[in-house]
Amino acid sequence: MKKAISMLICLLLFLSVVTIQVQAEDATYRDTIVFGQSSEQNSFDPAVNSSNNVVLPNVYTSLIAIDENNQLIPGLATEWSVAEDQVTWTFKLREGVKFHSGKAFDADDCVATFTRLMDTSLGLRQSSNYVWIEEVYAEDPLTFVLVSKEPYGAVEGTMSHKSAGIVNAELVESAGTELGTTPETIDGTGPYKVVEINPGDNVKFEAFDDYYGGAPLTKYIEFLLIPDQAARAIAIETGQIDIVTGLAPDDVERMNTDDGDGVEIVMNESNGIHLFQFNVASTNADSAMSKPEVRQAISYAINRDEICEALYSPLGELPARSLLSPSVIGYVDMGVIEQDYDKAKELLAQAGYADGLDISIMTTAIYNKGVEMAEIIVEQLKGAGINATLEVVERAVFIESLEGLTPEEYNEKYGWDMFIMGAGGDIDAHQSTYRVFHTADTGTNENNYGFYSNADVDKLLEDAAANVDPESRVEMYKEAMQILIYDDPIGVTMNQRNNVYGLSENVENFLLNAGNTIDWKVLQIRED
Amino acid sequence: MLKYALKRILQTIPMLIVLSMVVFGxxxxxxxxxxxxxxxxxxASDSYEIEKERLGLNGTIVEQYVRWVERLFDGDMGTSIFTKKPVLQEIGNRFKPTLILAVGGTVLSSIIGIMFGLLAAIRHNRFTDHFLMVTSLIFVSTPSFFSALILILIFSLQLxxxxxxxxxxxxxxILPIVTLGLTAVGSLTRTTRSSMLDVVHQDYIRTARARGVPERTIVFRDAFRNALIPVLTSxxxxxxxxxxxxxxxxxxxxISGLxxxxxxxxxxxxxPVVQGTVLVMAISFVLVNLIVDLLYSAVDPRIKYS
Structure with missing residues (x-):
């Protein structure tokens, strides 16, 4: 009897294993994944695209890639090194890589790609990121050499950027400025190829089976443009799309708590922060903004935790801990400035504004909750005796106010003391700091938006840019951040932004890096 | 009639020229x-300057306008700054969805609107009339984006x-056409109703009634045809x-429409996109109105064109 029972148990166990296996085999996958997007890619040419990192890294591959943990890993180059002269970089290229068109990839494609980017007469949007290159050449078909004008600390970061995606040398020749405008003029080495572009509607991608990293798991990916925020939320809840971005905080909160709706929320820290930058050249109130104490006082009068809690808690966003995002090479945690009205008042008194101060703030709704954030700031500043007036502008005006104006023109035309801005940007600290924080040679605001100038910061940023030793570079950026945030503030850091995605619960292998690139080649979606 | 149509088309040319100038400016x-x-x-500023020249945005506004009009005669409406594609081709891609919505919405609202209007006129001052008038008031005053969201909530999210x-x-x-149809139903119902009431009080209707013509014939053959002109305009x-x-x-x-x-x-x-799209919209509006005017004589032979 005992034996019979144990045999029965064995049989049951065996059967259960079999059924589990059968179930696993049963899981079938759909051949198409549909993304819902709020805006379109402005170009499929890596040298022109300035939209985001969502699409291009899956169509083109760069010499260096970034994985989902934000580590630099081999891309089209298997290994690379810098010579003792600190300017000659040698990249060993991967063998047997093919373009979507079937052409074999070699060093000539790298030469064509970077020669094109270096040519400033073409007017390509991304050219300004490549002005440090002296020359590029192919040593042999699988060895690419890049020589910088001076030692340059951000070579690896730049080589991993989406703008450094390698394009087909033959296409560069034949397509000219048409490159990237139609599926025929888009030829990369990435896991997906573009097969259809319908502006204002959708873009269709098909798996590239000869991708060097193996054939992608899902055959088709479709990007659907859904400009309306509420429509995107409904589309994911009704299963018309599988992955969505740009959800409203309220929708995120509801989808996160409401079980059984079939939608999961995934978020990670993005490469961006919000800040309110000072117009250091403002002539309002006896040029109050030129005094570091006044700027410090404003920074101490703001309660960042309260603002993040009120506006961004559904998105999981917290106060930024630097002007850089944690994923950026060169990031150091600089802490968060806590609200301290006494200190703020003391600093204002020191600067000669014991009786209070009037300032003006500009904001725009193109930043998520940018208007609400400014409204809370206006209220918080009152506690330190600062009376702020708010001006809300639309996107075109915001952009026009940053079009290379001199301080006189800016103060005459706009006269704002503080304005909303984004920061924290790219993969390497150099790109995210030098252009926007270094004193502008031109004296105008197309890059250094608030006319900020600090000789120590300039020196640190210059030295760090020319430093190829990662450790001492980080120290330099730390020192620069100390000045930029605490000692001679360039602005008030606000929230560290998150990438927030809504996923159908059937989506598998959703890998997202901080640069907001999803690894499409492993992405899958189960049949219902 | 052909002469009339030609004259009307020629008349629109100065209008289009002025319109293009206004939009351009x-x-x-x-x-x-x-x-x-x-x-x-x-x-970077050098990239910016090169792109600006490539897009033809250099020079004075008059130079730019002359350049644009010159190209227009070659059938070239310019290239979209944002998508880098010819504007005419982009408009072509977006015309079909717009046409589907316009035709669908118009057909649906015409059927329902005329039906409601007739019913309200026949049942003048009775419950049906009041009920339909209140309903049409609700349709007229509901913004389309609101009814769209309500329809989506019911038919997409719930059901x-x-x-x-x-x-x-x-x-x-279905949903976009119903949304567009509903917003137009209100005004059409009201136009049909008042136009019908106008006609019904005419002498020839009274005469027809006196001769004992069945009510149904009076409504559909004698009254409705003559009441159709304002409805058609609407x-x-x-x-x-x-x-x-x-x-x-x-x-x-x-929906990626115009x-x-x-x-x-x-x-x-x-x-270029704004200029081209407004021009195409203006032309189609003029053409539609011309067709409607020509239809008048088909509906009402008393109208003659000279």
Whole structure:
């Protein structure tokens, strides 16, 4: 009897294993994944695209890639090194890589790609990121050499950027400025190829089976443009799309708590922060903004935790801990400035504004909750005796106010003391700091938006840019951040932004890096 | 009649010239730089200058206008600053969804509106009349984006019967067409009703009644045909404005039509797109109205064109 029972148990166990296996085999996958997007890619040419990192890294591959943990890993180059002269970089290229068109990839494609980017007469949007290159050449078909004008600390970061995606040398020749405008003029080495572009509607991608990293798991990916925020939320809840971005905080909160709706929320820290930058050249109130104490006082009068809690808690966003995002090479945690009205008042008194101060703030709704954030700031500043007036502008005006104006023109035309801005940007600290924080040679605001100038910061940023030793570079950026945030503030850091995605619960292998690139080649979606 | 049509078409030419000038000047008056918007605020100044020249945005506004008109005669409406594609081709891609919505919305609203209007006129001052008038008031005063969201909530989110985005299948076309149809039903019902009431009080209707003509014949053969003229005008105007794009409905349902194209064009300060789209919309509006005018004589032989 005992034996019979144990045999029965064995049989049951065996059967259960079999059924589990059968179930696993049963899981079938759909051949198409549909993304819902709020805006379109402005170009499929890596040298022109300035939209985001969502699409291009899956169509083109760069010499260096970034994985989902934000580590630099081999891309089209298997290994690379810098010579003792600190300017000659040698990249060993991967063998047997093919373009979507079937052409074999070699060093000539790298030469064509970077020669094109270096040519400033073409007017390509991304050219300004490549002005440090002296020359590029192919040593042999699988060895690419890049020589910088001076030692340059951000070579690896730049080589991993989406703008450094390698394009087909033959296409560069034949397509000219048409490159990237139609599926025929888009030829990369990435896991997906573009097969259809319908502006204002959708873009269709098909798996590239000869991708060097193996054939992608899902055959088709479709990007659907859904400009309306509420429509995107409904589309994911009704299963018309599988992955969505740009959800409203309220929708995120509801989808996160409401079980059984079939939608999961995934978020990670993005490469961006919000800040309110000072117009250091403002002539309002006896040029109050030129005094570091006044700027410090404003920074101490703001309660960042309260603002993040009120506006961004559904998105999981917290106060930024630097002007850089944690994923950026060169990031150091600089802490968060806590609200301290006494200190703020003391600093204002020191600067000669014991009786209070009037300032003006500009904001725009193109930043998520940018208007609400400014409204809370206006209220918080009152506690330190600062009376702020708010001006809300639309996107075109915001952009026009940053079009290379001199301080006189800016103060005459706009006269704002503080304005909303984004920061924290790219993969390497150099790109995210030098252009926007270094004193502008031109004296105008197309890059250094608030006319900020600090000789120590300039020196640190210059030295760090020319430093190829990662450790001492980080120290330099730390020192620069100390000045930029605490000692001679360039602005008030606000929230560290998150990438927030809504996923159908059937989506598998959703890998997202901080640069907001999803690894499409492993992405899958189960049949219902 | 052909002569009349030709005259009408010729008459629109000066109107189109003035319109093109106004639009050309107006888009350039709004603050904002299309090149910066497209390339991003952090674009290097040499890249910016080269792109600006490539897009033909250099020179005075008069030079730019002359250049644009010259190309127009070659059938070239310019290239979109944002998508880098010919504007005419972009408009062509977006015309079909707009046409589907316009035709669908007009047909639906005409059928329901005329039916309601007739019913209300026949049952003048009775319950049906009052009920239909209140209903049509509700339809007229509900903004289309609101009714769109209500329809989506019911039929997409709750019942899961119909899709809420795109125009890929006939099923997807139902909700946007119903939305557009409903908003027009109200005004059509009211026009039909008042026009019918007007006609019903005419002498020849009384005469027909006195001769013992059946009521049904009076309503449909004698009264309705003559009451149709204002209704036709109303339908034509409605169709014309729908051809100019139902921007809100297109946005809520993520349909890539002409209305959204124009609004996006204004947002991006995409001058060639705004100019081209407004021109095409104006031309189609004029044509639709011409067709409606010509239809008058078919409906009412008393109208003659000279």
């Amino acid at each position: 107006m888009v350039r008056l709004i603050p904002g730089d299309p090149v910066k918007i497209m390339m991003g605020i952090d674009v 899961r019967w119909l899709p809420s985005i795109g125009l890929g299948s006939w099923k997807a076309a 339908i034509g105007l409605r169709f014309g404005s729908l051809l100019a794009g139902a921007t809100l409905v297109e946005t809520v349902f993520s 209305g959204r194209f124009l609004v996006d064009g204004v947002g991006n300060r995409d001058y």
